[in-house]
Amino acid sequence: MSARPKLIQRYTASDRVNHGLLALAFILVTMSGMAFFHPSLYWLTAFFGGGQWARALHPLLGVAMFVFFFIAMVKYWKHNLLTGNDFKWLGRLGDVMKNREENLPPIGKYNPGQKLLFWTLVVTMILLLLTGIALWQPWFAPLFPIGVVRAAAVIHVISAVVLLLGMIVHIYSAIFWIKGSTQAMLRGTVTEKWARKHHPLWYEEMTSGQKK
Amino acid sequence: MQSLDITARSATNRTPPSIREGVEVAKLIDVSKCIGCKACQVACAEWNDLREEIGTNVGVYDNPLDLTPSTWTLMRFAEVEPEEFEFEWLIRKDGCMHCADPGCLKACPAPGAIVQYANGIVDFVSEHCIGCGYCIAGCPFDIPRISQKDHRAYKCTLCSDRVAVGMEPACVKTCPTGCITFGSKEDMKKHADGRIADLKSRGYDQAGLYDPQGVGGTHVMYVLQHADQPELYQGLPKDPKISAAVDFWKGLAKPFSLALLGIASLGAFVHYFAVGPNDAEDDEDDDKPRAAAATDKED
Amino acid sequence: MTNHWVDIKNADLIIVMGGNAAEAHPCGFKWVTEAKANRGAKLIVVDPRFTRSAAVSDYYAPIRVGTDIAFLAGVIHYLLTNDKIQHEYVRHYTNAPFIVKDEYEFEDGLFSGYDEDNRRYDRASWGYEMRDDGFARVDYSLRHPRCVFQLMKTHFSRYTPEIVSRITGTPEDRFLHICEAIAEHSAPDKVMTILYALGWTQHTKGSQNIRTMAMIQLLLGNIGMPGGGVNALRGHANVQGITDMNLVTTNLPGYLNLPNDQHQSFGEYMELRALKPIRPGQISWWQNYPKYHVSLMKAWYGDAATADNDFAYDYLPKIDRPYDVMQMFELMHQDKMTGFICQGFNPVAAVSHKAKMTQALSKLKFLVIIDPLVTETSEFWRNYGSYNDVDPTQIQTEVFRLPSGLFAEEDGTFTNSGRVIIWKEKGANPPGEAKPDREIVARLFLKIREMYQAEGGAFPDPILNVTWPYNNPEVPDSGELLREISGKAVADVRDADGRITIPAGQQVAGFAQLRDDGSTACGNWLYSGAWTAEGNMTARRSTADPSGLGVYPEWGFAWPANRRILYNRASCDIDGKPWDPRRAPVAWDGQRWSGPDIPDMRPTADPEEEVMPFIMTPEGVARLFAGMNEGPFPEHYEPFESPLGYNPLHRDNPKATNNPAARVFPGDWASFGKADEFPYAATTYRLTEHFHFWTKHAQSLAVTQPSQFVEIGEVLAQEKGIRSGDDVVVMSNRGEITATCVVTKRIKPLNVDGRVVHTVGIPIHWGFAGLTNKGYLANVLTPYVGDANSQTPEFKAFLVDIEKA
């Protein structure tokens, strides 16, 4: 209706900075981690100044990433609690995939997909941290029995893969699928239209607040 | 050593075949002849220019107490009574076994940090080593150690530098009792047969060769008085194998994960073209949010 | 060694007892593994501890420290009662048939002739019955009641297996198993060898320990045989060399001996040594003594030694007593010595009763240390806390350190235990201002001579007249020295017809060419032939071994005369045929003695002549009955510190508790401890990782055994509440040490005469100088009492108590 769409604040500046750092760390951690994971990706170590540097930086970046994530987690966990509507939503994934949001029950700040992803992130990040410490040479790994280190390696990889799968979904949704989301994380705001469409309950909450 | 003699290389999708036929070598340690003099230990330190720290005595003869980045071989003493009243002091020279199927090499993520030569020697190339310690997790014998100084992995090289120029390893050269011998694996097995026959004639019915097949055989082998109970020798594994966890991690997990990630990405790709983005701005101007409509709230 | 290292590979049975060959002689031990691997030889170890030698043995038996004579005497008893001896050998090649004087007696632990006040024996009654023609009486039927064989039977009849086990603590079945294994080797073609060292020597009856085994080897017919013999595994790389040169203060080079103070006349001195045969036709080699003595004096004094001055006989000191280490420090302790030159020797660490050592050194005016390293001796005056708690302000001794090179930093020779002399090249130059020992000693000598020249003195001649013919007098060349030792003609040597056989100046070919007329000079007759006209024999490196017996005749040079097995004539029967044709170093070929080794016999001695193999004795045979200082037969005596306090064989005779002839200085009696206060039997020994007190300076070895420990068995540990790795205090009547405790299954409690005896094992290698963790000297604990014959201190058997620290 209006020439200039009305905007709603979704993320504060500090949210955005933190998420930006999180995303950056993620990219670096993934690049370094995946370099060790498969020989075909070892070339990625070149971005870090070679294998030794990649090996040394990965856990440090991983910890940094975990810290950023932890901040986000503390902040958002309330919004990611599943509600009754969410299960109905999840029962209609077909509609979700086909962008037929009209068939879906209304949702709040985050949709159940985002919420599930959130909890997946929580679990994998914790696992990655713990197993990462058990793998961390030369400081911590020698403190663990070899059996533990072996298990840690496997769990670390599985967690990483799960995390990455999640990230594929997350990033795809954010950048390509749900247009306007990027804006939320870059500028902090979404259009009313966007909010109304994707997160009607949240929109409600935000606008009713505004009205008062 | 030249690349044409390298038959396996860590973190390398496919190692080209070796164009030369190498004779497999082996070091045979006849535990029944070992007097625990540690000359091999000192020779190893001297040849490889390693200077271990001076430790303390904690109530045993083993010194240093464990392998370290500067101690690549070590005498381990075990006081056992396999049969009642038949006390034995079993002394085993511990160190890299140079497995035919080396778990360290399998686990190593750094291309060329671990190589296996045509003669069977498994060598660490520290220049390429990134110090991740995966080799430790990969090794069924708990051999490699990471240096706190340069953050790289070290272990016995089977004196690949000496063997390459036709000399025997330093420990073999030094061993005063002839308890360590070195030669082609075939010859060493033959030599071991003679030793085992001698031990059997002395009442060691279970004497035998330790050349564990679980790792494809080793290029360091033991003649044991009690081959049926290798654990007596300070925990020499009875049936060493690359751990299932490592097998999975370095085996299935790799293609499977990449495939999964690939499929997921592809899925996103397909979705994008098939369904396309979900853009709120594309929708016909419907100011009414469904939620609002549903709850009948006015704008 | 009567035999040599490589020869061990020819043995059928190897006994390691009174030593720990695998740890102390790992390189030589190779030949044990060869014998085991290649000819199925068996290895038996008898040691208070289950050692690393025992780890590779076929059979092991424990023994209480200081009771080996009882064990071995029990073996003799077993051999005699089961008739497991090599009869022909015993009859012909030993003094078994010799008839002993009527006066000889053995009663209640003492032999006839004991002089209690002087703690010595008058040995007159121990001789043979002599015939009027000057020859000893014999009875080849061995039935004469006073023939050595019968006396032996009686003497050893007390050593039944039950008694042996009661004294030694060795379980009876283990003892009997070993007796059986040994007894098999009385067969002429079965050979056993014995490898021993300090576990036998470092006792107050050390020499008798060894002799008891020598008797066993004679009874079995194993001496002179490849794979047999009595084999002392010597200590330092060249200790055999120094012994040959004159380690014992009563000796001159080549086991010639110094005159003692009663023998002021040259004639008398010679007569007492050039012993005539006491059986017909025997060689009695020492008849050649004058040749060796005169040649030695010519080597030392050159033109100053002439027939007219009895070849400078007056220059030789005439000694009043042996000046062994214990005597020296005793004198020092009594304030009767002013100075001490200590070359390559660390007495504070190495000699027993460290407190006494330190007191003794503190009384000197000066101490000179010639050593490459800082040693406990060079630091004896410095306070190292409880490790060396002295007050430097109270010690006035002036200490000089002359840094020397290390043996590997000069060329020269080593003589190994097998008497093989090997030339070695130097590996590196001595660092810094260190000088080779030769140079240090030469320069000291030149300075002293210069002072005598300038200032005169009471009797300067023995110093002033020393020949010093070296190119560079300050640094005599090793080659020059070896040539001097090997010997040369100083004047033309002529045969009976006057023809020149060796022109003046030419090296002699061997000791057979030495003369007693002053025409030859030789620094050590036994080494004669080491450097001949053909050159340096010790530098030969041929690995040819045509016989396969490990003789290696052209590898270096063995004394005497390049002979590898001593008494090798005894490897053949009386007719000259080998007992075992596969192991024949020599044999009579109808004309001569020949074979892969150099015969230890006049080469032309037809067996018909009955020249017996033991050519060094006037009897021509080996002695089962011999004049040792504490008796002609071995007898078990307790160590001076005994956990029993009495001798189970002679309970009621306190005089026979310990060796009645052992060396004790009157002031030391009070320093001995008793079992009520110090209940445990202790012994000291080496570890394979270290060489005495100096490899603790080498990092790679310090790593392999970094700090001091003591070993005890599990039972004692439990009684005392000690766990492996705990610190413990070990106390003797002379002091205490603190060390980590290794609790082990390898030391078992022993059942001795109805009580339990625990053994405490104390490795010797730590001290307060070096790179290892600091530790106490083991010799803080050991007693100052020595063997009756060799004066070696009793390092291997004493009493301690142990507590958790």
Ligand SMILES: Nc1nc2c(c(=O)[nH]1)N[C@H]1C(S)=C(S)[C@@H](COP(=O)(O)OP(=O)(O)OC[C@H]3O[C@@H](n4cnc5c(=O)[nH]c(N)nc54)[C@H](O)[C@@H]3O)O[C@H]1N2
């Ligand atoms: N690694 C190493 N080798 C050495 C040396 C060294 O310092 N380190 N030193 C060298 C020298 S100088 C020498 S003299 C030799 C000495 O060589 P060895 O005599 O072999 O050495 P030790 O360790 O003194 O003693 C040997 C054994 O005697 C045992 N023993 C103690 N008391 C008795 C006893 O009463 N009866 C019996 N049957 N056994 C007993 C001890 O338990 C010990 O195992 O070693 C030489 N080789």
Ligand SMILES: Nc1nc2c(c(=O)[nH]1)N[C@H]1C(S)=C(S)[C@@H](COP(=O)(O)OP(=O)(O)OC[C@H]3O[C@@H](n4cnc5c(=O)[nH]c(N)nc54)[C@H](O)[C@@H]3O)O[C@H]1N2
């Ligand atoms: N309790 C106990 N005490 C013992 C023993 C025991 O078994 N128990 N064993 C005894 C025995 S058998 C022996 S041999 C003694 C050993 O006693 P030592 O011979 O006093 O001991 P080492 O440590 O061998 O000392 C030799 C010294 O020689 C020096 N050295 C090495 N090479 C050279 C050289 O070329 N020139 C010179 N000038 N010096 C050199 C070394 O630096 C070292 O300081 O200890 C005895 N003490």
Ligand code: HEM
């Ligand atoms: C949370 C903190 C993390 C820590 C402490 C950590 C630590 C480690 C360590 C020590 C290693 C071994 C290599 C090296 O030493 O560099 C490793 C490997 C790896 N990490 Fe992490 N990591 C963390 C997070 C992550 C994350 C978030 C990922 C994400 C995708 C990841 C993926 C991987 C991968 C793929 C490997 C290689 C596994 C293999 O070689 O098979 N890590 N990590």
Ligand code: HEM
């Ligand atoms: C590199 C690529 C990334 C991009 C482009 C991206 C983009 C976005 C966007 C656009 C949002 C807003 C979505 C919304 O508000 O509905 C968002 C939210 C979020 N992102 Fe990311 N992100 C990236 C990486 C990550 C990483 C690595 C993590 C954590 C491991 C992460 C965790 C989160 C969380 C927790 C939220 C809030 C949603 C929730 O709580 O459910 N993001 N991201």
Ligand code: SF4
């Ligand atoms: S630490 Fe081991 S696994 Fe890692 S790169 Fe080095 S050699 Fe390879």
Ligand code: SF4
């Ligand atoms: S023993 Fe261990 S380090 Fe040695 S080759 Fe085998 S797996 Fe590798």
Ligand code: SF4
């Ligand atoms: S083979 Fe070489 S590197 Fe390996 S233990 Fe022996 S000396 Fe050391």
Ligand code: SF4
């Ligand atoms: S050098 Fe030989 S005998 Fe000595 S400890 Fe090593 S393997 Fe055993």
Ligand code: SF4
């Ligand atoms: S000193 Fe060492 S190297 Fe030399 S013979 Fe003895 S054990 Fe062997």
Ligand SMILES: [Mo]
């Ligand atoms: Mo010695």
